[in-house]
Amino acid sequence: MKTDSRMQVQKTKMAPLIWVVLLLSTCLTGLLIWTVLKIPRPLPSLAPEVANRLAASGVDNSVTAVLLNFRGYDTMLEVMVFLLGAITIWSIGHAPFPPKIQDTSPIQTAAVRLLAPFVCIIGGYLVWQGSSHTGGAFQGGAVLSAGLVLLLISDFLGVQRVKSLPLRLGFTLGPLVFVGMALWGIIAGGSFLSFAPHQAGALLLLLEAACAVSIGLTLAAFFAGGRPLDDLREEPYSPGQDEGEG
Amino acid sequence: MTIIITCFDILLAGTLLWLAWQLLRSADIFKAIIFFISFGLLMSIAWVRMHAPDVALAEAAIGAGLTGPLFLAALRRMERRQRKERRISPPEERNENG
Amino acid sequence: MTNLLYSLTGLILFIFGFFALIVCAHPLRKILGCNIMASGIFLFLVATSYRADAAAIDPVPQAMVLTGIVVSVSFTAVALILAIHVRKSVPKNPQLGERSRKDEAAS
Numbered sequence: 001m002k003t004d005s006r007m008q009v010q011k012t013k014m015a016p017l018i019w020v021v022l023l024l025s026t027c028l029t030g031l032l033i034w035t036v037l038k039i040p041r042p043l044p045s046l047a048p049e050v051a052n053r054l055a056a057s058g059v060d061n062s063v064t065a066v067l068l069n070f071r072g073y074d075t076m077l078e079v080m081v082f083l084l085g086a087i088t089i090w091s092i093g094h095a096p097f098p099p100k101i102q103d104t105s106p107i108q109t110a111a112v113r114l115l116a117p118f119v120c121i122i123g124g125y126l127v128w129q130g131s132s133h134t135g136g137a138f139q140g141g142a143v144l145s146a147g148l149v150l151l152l153i154s155d156f157l158g159v160q161r162v163k164s165l166p167l168r169l170g171f172t173l174g175p176l177v178f179v180g181m182a183l184w185g186i187i188a189g190g191s192f193l194s195f196a197p198h199q200a201g202a203l204l205l206l207l208e209a210a211c212a213v214s215i216g217l218t219l220a221a222f223f224a225g226g227r228p229l230d231d232l233r234e235e236p237y238s239p240g241q242d243e244g245e246g
Numbered sequence: 247m248t249i250i251i252t253c254f255d256i257l258l259a260g261t262l263l264w265l266a267w268q269l270l271r272s273a274d275i276f277k278a279i280i281f282f283i284s285f286g287l288l289m290s291i292a293w294v295r296m297h298a299p300d301v302a303l304a305e306a307a308i309g310a311g312l313t314g315p316l317f318l319a320a321l322r323r324m325e326r327r328q329r330k331e332r333r334i335s336p337p338e339e340r341n342e343n344g
Numbered sequence: 345m346t347n348l349l350y351s352l353t354g355l356i357l358f359i360f361g362f363f364a365l366i367v368c369a370h371p372l373r374k375i376l377g378c379n380i381m382a383s384g385i386f387l388f389l390v391a392t393s394y395r396a397d398a399a400a401i402d403p404v405p406q407a408m409v410l411t412g413i414v415v416s417v418s419f420t421a422v423a424l425i426l427a428i429h430v431r432k433s434v435p436k437n438p439q440l441g442e443r444s445r446k447d448e449a450a451s
Contacts, residue, residue, distance in 0.1 A: 021366050029359050036351050036392075043393060047402045062403040063300045063410070071407060078411045085418040089425050096323060126303070134299040138414055142307035149315060215414075219312055222421035225319060225428075255346055259353040266357055266380050270364040275372055282376055289383055296350065296390045297398045298406045301413070308417050313379065316417075320424040321372060324431050 058200025060132040067136065068204050072193045076178045079211060082218050086171050095226035097159035104155050112154045119147030127212045131201065137208040141215030148220035164228045167217060174214025181207055258295065262288055279317045286310025350391030357384030371427040375420060382416040 050062050050070070057065040067075055123144040130136030151157045181203060185194040195203055265288065269281040286309040293302035357380055364377030386409040393402040 018367055021363065025359050025363050028362075029356065032355050032359075033352065036348070036355065036388075039392065045393060045402045046404050047400065050403055061300075062401070063406050066403045066407040067410060071404075074407075074411055078414060081415055082418055085422050088422050092425055092429055134303060136300060138410060139300065139303040139307060142304060142312065146307060146311050149312070219308070219417070222417070223312070223316060223319060225323070225425060255349055259349055262353055263356060263360075266360045269376060269380065270360060270368065270373065275370060278373060278376060282379070285380075285383075289387070292350065292387065293390070295346075296387075296394050297401050298390055298409070301386075301390065301406055301409050304410055304413050308413055309383070313417055313420055316421055316424055317372065317376070320428055323428045324372070 056197040056200075058195060058197065058202075058204050059130070061130060061134070061136075064130050064136050064204075068207060069195060069200065072178075072182075076175070076182065076193070079174050079178055079214065082215065083171055083175050086218050086221055089222060089225065090227040090231075093226045094229060095159045095224045097229075108154050112150050112156065116147060116151065116156075119143060119150070123147070123212065123216070127208050128205075130208060131205065137211040138215060140208075141212040142219065144212060144216030145219030145223075148216060149223045152220065152224060159224060160229050162228045164231045167221065167228065170217040171214060171221070174211040177207060177210035255295070258288065258292055262292065275321055276318075279314060279321065282317065283310050283314035286314065346396075347391055347394050350394070351388050354384045354386070354388030354391060357381070357387065360384070371431070372424075375423050375427065378423070379416060379420060382412065386412055 047062075050066060053070075054060070054062055054065055057069040059065050059069070123140045125140075126135040126143060127137060127140035128135070130140070148157070152159070181195075182193045186192055189196055262285065265281050265285045269278050269285060272278050272281065286305060289309065290302045290306040293299070293305055361377040361379070361381030361384060364380065365374050368374055368377065389405045390409055393405045395401065
């Protein structure tokens with residue numbers, strides 16, 4: 001009898017609004033499935049054009065060629081969106097830091113100390129490999145940022161010791177190099193973001209390296225969650241400032 | 247051979263849908279975030295199946311490996327104020343308090 | 345067909361995420377719903393352009409999805425920081441607290 005009352009207490013009633021949303025979702029699902037079944041086959045695609053011009057793009061991987069050369073404008077704007085995310089997060093509050101990192105076990109410390117050089121090697125190799133095989137700036141930058149997050153949570157990089165000026169330069173390195181390449185395209189080739197075929201390989205590698213550094217730092221700053229404590233034009237941080245943050 | 251691949255496809259798609267459903271209907275937010283991380287890893291396998299290895303690498307590193315810790319850090323910051331239990335509390339306790 | 349199976353999976357993931365965004369009360373679960381929606385759309389994009397031989401991939405949807413994954417992590421990070429600060433600055437209203445706990449129990 002005790003279990004009966006417990007089961008009855010457990011049954012919650014769903015509000016009528018939820019039934020309305022469920023009905024709408026089911027109708028939307030049916031409509032979308034019907035649309036998917038009506039897609040004309042064979043699909044129109046740009047793959048033959050990409051394959052024709054792959055030799056002139058400077059890389060051998062078609063996804064990297066589309067991402068950085070043929071649709072480089074989209075990637076440039078996307079790197080700017082990253083910068084905008086970093087600016088927003090820095091504008092809202094300070095990065096929280098605990099008074100001391102609790103219970104970092106010696107296994108964690110030793111493992112992170114061993115893994116950190118490998119993270120650099122793997123990240124750099126993924127950026128290099130993007131020209132011919134799978135890889136590229138985003139993948140290498142993400143691996144680098146994972147290494148930085150490991151360092152942050154294992155007390156190798158204290159949040160209170162991080163200086164803000166190198167971080168600012170690091171965030172803007174990717175977008176600046178991208179815009180610089182775009183303007184160089186105007187000076188040397190005549191149109192925005194145009195790469196001459198014999199120079200395209202080297203230019204794209206430089207671009208990927210800069211973007212990988214920038215992406216790594218920005219993603220780690222997303223994890224840290226706020227601006228550093230000695231930001232440039234503020235008063236020095238006083239501990240009770242953000243209502244006991246930390 | 248194609249029978250095996252078809253079974254693998256059905257299993258992968260079914261597990262993705264089951265993980266998404268459990269993610270949204272589990273009572274504990276911490277459990278939901280762990281489901282989200284495993285959802286990201288299985289999505290990475292789905293990208294490999296779709297012949298998209300670049301997207302698989304990016305999803306494994308960014309989608310599962312960075313978004314998961316972002317959520318966990320946010321959960322910790324949100325609950326520091328309220329000191330809420332992160333384990334599933336039995337229903338009669340919840341309804342007594344509520 | 346593999347195309348159809350994964351496209352429909354992507355669609356249903358989108359609908360799950362949309363439902364969670366509307367119905368669930370906890371802000372973290374709403375943001376999780378947004379991420380599931382994004383993953384569903386990416387799966388739909390790439391699955392629609394899937395071809396059986398591995399040499400003739402279509403690179404344009406894959407480049408779009410790569411850009412989309414990066415933009416989704418960016419908006420997730422900003423949304424999480426905003427949710428943290430909203431949760432910290434909303435004063436503790438006992439009626440609001442009670443309703444959100446019941447919604448937690450219901451969702």
